[in-house]
Amino acid sequence: MDIFVSFWGTRGSIPTPGFRTSRFGGNTACLELHTNNTLVVCDGGSGMRELGLDMLDRNLDAVTGHLFFSHTHWDHIQGFPFFPPVYDPRNTFYVYTSGPDDRTFELLTGQMKSDYFPVEFSELRARVERRDLDAVGGRVGDFQVDSLALNHPGGATGFRFRCGDVKIVYLSDHELDTLLDNRQQALDSPDLPRQIPQRFLDFAGGADLLVADGQYGDAEYLQRVGWGHSRATTLVDLALQAKVKQLAVTHHDPMQSDEDVDAKIRACRRRAQSLEGGRLVIFGAREGVQLRFETGTFPRSGGDTLERPL
Numbered sequence: 001m002d003i004f005v006s007f008w009g010t011r012g013s014i015p016t017p018g019f020r021t022s023r024f025g026g027n028t029a030c031l032e033l034h035t036n037n038t039l040v041v042c043d044g045g046s047g048m049r050e051l052g053l054d055m056l057d058r059n060l061d062a063v064t065g066h067l068f069f070s071h072t073h074w075d076h077i078q079g080f081p082f083f084p085p086v087y088d089p090r091n092t093f094y095v096y097t098s099g100p101d102d103r104t105f106e107l108l109t110g111q112m113k114s115d116y117f118p119v120e121f122s123e124l125r126a127r128v129e130r131r132d133l134d135a136v137g138g139r140v141g142d143f144q145v146d147s148l149a150l151n152h153p154g155g156a157t158g159f160r161f162r163c164g165d166v167k168i169v170y171l172s173d174h175e176l177d178t179l180l181d182n183r184q185q186a187l188d189s190p191d192l193p194r195q196i197p198q199r200f201l202d203f204a205g206g207a208d209l210l211v212a213d214g215q216y217g218d219a220e221y222l223q224r225v226g227w228g229h230s231r232a233t234t235l236v237d238l239a240l241q242a243k244v245k246q247l248a249v250t251h252h253d254p255m256q257s258d259e260d261v262d263a264k265i266r267a268c269r270r271r272a273q274s275l276e277g278g279r280l281v282i283f284g285a286r287e288g289v290q291l292r293f294e295t296g297t298f299p300r301s302g303g304d305t306l307e308r309p310l
């Protein structure tokens, strides 16, 4: 089975259209994973609109989509009201939450109150419902989904998607640096290996693809400690220690031009080279890029599936 992973929004904080960002893109967070049977969307930043338009191009109708939101900061939900498939009565979307105290659904739909947006949530034509991830045992179509609490103001959730023997991990938004076991040493001597807490190594362990918040270059981060985002180079330590195969650095800072993102990624590659010979594949997440993964074993399917192939 093939799994396609598409980047629709890779910017953090606020959309940044313009010539300075045209290569990596200016849309905020949105990542799509799909198999023939299952459509998963991680975060609904402004890139979600691009995903929706692409779904129209693909003539997708009668779709069941599974929506995961890391948290409800604007850059992760602002595309939802502009996502064309929610206006099609043939479609169904599940918004995954965890436990009765999870306010994701209310906060997501609350942005469509008439003070903020001309169309009320109740006027959407598609079925949009909340669904508790634990209640379905993490089974979401072709994927088995696990979650992990991240370090971000107000909280955020990371997700791991397993399908057959393929593992894809999404960690955004997340400040790993202040959780390091050698936090101060890692700030004072940035060349030293950074000690990643075991729970993140377990969660990301052996991932075929890790997509993670690496908003800041090293120098920027020193001015932004405690803001809730990671130094991109710290992701290299996570990926190497967790034996990840491919690292996509995402949630680029709105101040970063394409050249700045290039420089940030070069610094990551230099770090990987010096720590472990550079075997890890590292790239800056870029709008419009699609990756394909092939599972070795056909997984048992559960939950909802699409009637029509994607």
Ligand SMILES: [Zn+2]
Pocket (backbone or CB within 6 Å): 012, 013, 029, 073, 075, 076, 173, 251
């Ligand atoms: Zn964000």
Ligand SMILES: [Zn+2]
Pocket (backbone or CB within 6 Å): 071, 073, 152, 173
């Ligand atoms: Zn955030």
